[in-house]
Amino acid sequence: MKYLLLNIFLSMHLFGQAKSTIAIGPYIQNVTNHSAVVCWATLKSNSFMIQKSGKNQIIPQYENHEMILSSLKPDTEYSYDIGGKGIPEQMGTFTTFPKEIKPFQFAVLGDTRSRHDVHSKHVGRILKNKPLFVLNTGDMVGNGLDIHHWETFFDVTKNLMQSIPYFPALGNHEKDSPYYYDFFNLPNNERYYSFSVGDALFISLDLEGIQYQTPKYLKKQNRRYFWGNHEIAYFKKQKEWLERTLNLHDDAGFIFVYFHKPLISVKKSRVEGTKMRRKFWGDIFERHGVQVVFSGHDHHYHHALSGGTHYITTAGGGASLYDIDAIQPETVKAIKTEHYILTDVNMNTAILNVIDIKGDQIDTITIDKRK
Ligand SMILES: [Fe+2]
Known part of the structure; x- marks a missing residue:
């Protein structure tokens, strides 16, 4: 080198x-x-x-x-x-x-928006491993429209981001803020994008959508129509882009997708919302042989398996933890803990190592290379 x-x-x-x-x-x-x-x-x-x-x-x-x-x-x-x-x-x-195709390591964490001492601890540990890059599943900050929150975020991550590229997904707390687009330089339209390392493909999606302000003069039924039209057009376009991207990279050895709100939730009050998202995205990930989908938003660790796709909720980056009160049929493991994930992408397998706040490995998932 x-x-x-x-x-x-x-x-x-x-x-x-x-x-x-x-x-x-x-x-x-x-x-x-x-x-x-x-x-x-x-x-x-x-x-x-x-x-x-x-x-x-x-x-x-x-x-x-x-x-x-x-x-x-x-x-x-x-x-x-x-x-x-x-x-x-x-x-x-x-x-x-x-x-060339060669082994590398990347880190994933999410919901780093509060309890900065927890976030700092994760950052320190990740930095020691020196992964090739870091993914954040969204809600990096508490309020994306408040510059002071970004000042804190960049202060906590300073030593890490000085040398390790950072690829985030948009969370609801980013609020589609102009600061996000000012501070980050990302591929495609920065809302949803992809990049490759060797034969591994990474896709970031935006499940939040463009944040329009609903005009106050709209009647209730028109307000719903206003949102529906804008949102559906945006998400349909994104889904078409995703389909094209997955078709184009059909030979990829590994495919990792990441976005903020999960498709499977073990938090009772959020199960209904996941059904809507799952209905929209359908079987796209499983049909294309996506091995891992990382999400955030539910502040704990959850591993689910459906149709060969591992759905991982990794939202233990700092935000206050949520109870696990609705185990799903697809659930493999659910732990209420602060954590981040280090993934070793090897020649024939990828190994996800889930590390908790004490530095202990609390779960390991082995993924085989796509055929
Ligand atoms: Fe969130």
Whole structure:
């Protein structure tokens, strides 16, 4: 493996101002076997002030920067230095994905939106393993429209994201926020996208939909119609894209899909909602031989098996845990615990290792390569 140094020089104009010091990041996005994006954000010199009931509230404004690096070598570690001055906070490393089929490891966690001490513990452990990348099944933050929540998220994940690419799915708590699209650089339309590593395919879906504001003047029945039309058109388009993507990658050795709200729930109050989602997506995952579907939203660990597809709810990233009160016929294991998952993708199998908050392995799932 080669080790190459990249200097990303910012203009003197940018760094000539004290306010332009990096405030968020740097962090790695959108890595492929030939490209990567280094992102960071600087604070604008003027904060925005809003007043409510005589009280002032300052809203910091960030300027997002990204350096798109192309024509890189596969499976190669690069180091970068924003500014080229050797300042440790502005430096990092990343590794491009391999072009060939070879073993690699990735981590998955979800619902990191609260109890930041739990999230921090997971981040520390994941960092020690140095996986090739990290997936988040959504609800990264408590309120996607509040910049302070993103500041906390990037603070907790700073050391991890400085060197390991992060691929999230949109959760309901992201609220379809512009901040999500400003901070992340993801493939396709950033709402739903795919990427490959060797012969493994990863697909992120958006089960939340575009967040329109329902006009107040609409009557109740029209309000339902308004939502229905917009939502159905969006999800139908996404489903067609998913079908095309799965057809195109029919030879993939492994297929992992991830999105926020699960298709199978062991939380009683949410079982009804899963039926609707399952009806819409139908047998698409099982028909295409998707081996693993990761979801979040229900704050515990749940492993279900249906038609050869493993449905894993991994939502133990920090948000307060939920009781398990509706075991389903497809349930294999359900544990109310904080956790994350480390997956080893080998030549013929993929092994999912579920790690709890104490660092103990609480479940192991072995997946065979697709025929
Ligand atoms: Fe959620």
